[in-house]
Amino acid sequence: MTRVILWDIDGTLVHTGHAGEIALVNAMAFLFGIETSLHDVDYKGRTDRQIARNLLAKHQLPVNDDTERSFVNAYLTELALQLPQRQGHIYPGITTALNAIEAQNGIHNALLTGNMERGAQLKLQHYNLWHHFTFGAFADHSRHRPDLGAHALHLARQRFGPNLAPNQLIVIGDTPHDVDCGRSIGARTIAVATGGFTIGDLRQTGADAIFPDLSDLQPFLDVILAA
Numbered sequence: 001m002t003r004v005i006l007w008d009i010d011g012t013l014v015h016t017g018h019a020g021e022i023a024l025v026n027a028m029a030f031l032f033g034i035e036t037s038l039h040d041v042d043y044k045g046r047t048d049r050q051i052a053r054n055l056l057a058k059h060q061l062p063v064n065d066d067t068e069r070s071f072v073n074a075y076l077t078e079l080a081l082q083l084p085q086r087q088g089h090i091y092p093g094i095t096t097a098l099n100a101i102e103a104q105n106g107i108h109n110a111l112l113t114g115n116m117e118r119g120a121q122l123k124l125q126h127y128n129l130w131h132h133f134t135f136g137a138f139a140d141h142s143r144h145r146p147d148l149g150a151h152a153l154h155l156a157r158q159r160f161g162p163n164l165a166p167n168q169l170i171v172i173g174d175t176p177h178d179v180d181c182g183r184s185i186g187a188r189t190i191a192v193a194t195g196g197f198t199i200g201d202l203r204q205t206g207a208d209a210i211f212p213d214l215s216d217l218q219p220f221l222d223v224i225l226a227a
């Protein structure tokens, strides 16, 4: 039976050594000469486009499609500069898990992320993971994270057939937003406590399975292969 594993990126696959956060701060300095910080901005599990709008609003700057696009472009330029300068890492077990999934017939790795596609590509190429993913739902499609789940289902059905059932999708992420996003489309959900939310926090979300990380491959595969 076909299954599609929809991976979140930040806090789930990789820690970019704060390259993303620093790129956001630098984009604000580059475009507006404003020194900002993210400590009072709700950004985990949000899309890049929503974060851009939240930052613009925080500094009473105009919030519209043009300013959002300018900010996102500046962010992507900064991100490309920051990634090689930061000490990031792939989370434990990820590479093994991606390879193990690819070795199974009919199971596919894809992305469901608040990153812009270009940002996702920059991050995952830097960590040599980009080639694992056959398609993705990105913030290019919508700035509202909840829309991206339905978009991922749509893309999966285009690829694997209109009869693909929602529970053939498995959403993996590190925040309650990821779990909500997966549940909203009827996907199964796996939460990992690698991104800052604890096992206790994630238990509240009602995720189908919760792991401290993916270093223990078999229990993770068991959840994915379960009928």
Ligand SMILES: [Mg+2]
Pocket (backbone or CB within 6 Å): 008, 009, 010, 011, 012, 045, 173, 174, 175, 195
């Ligand atoms: Mg995340």
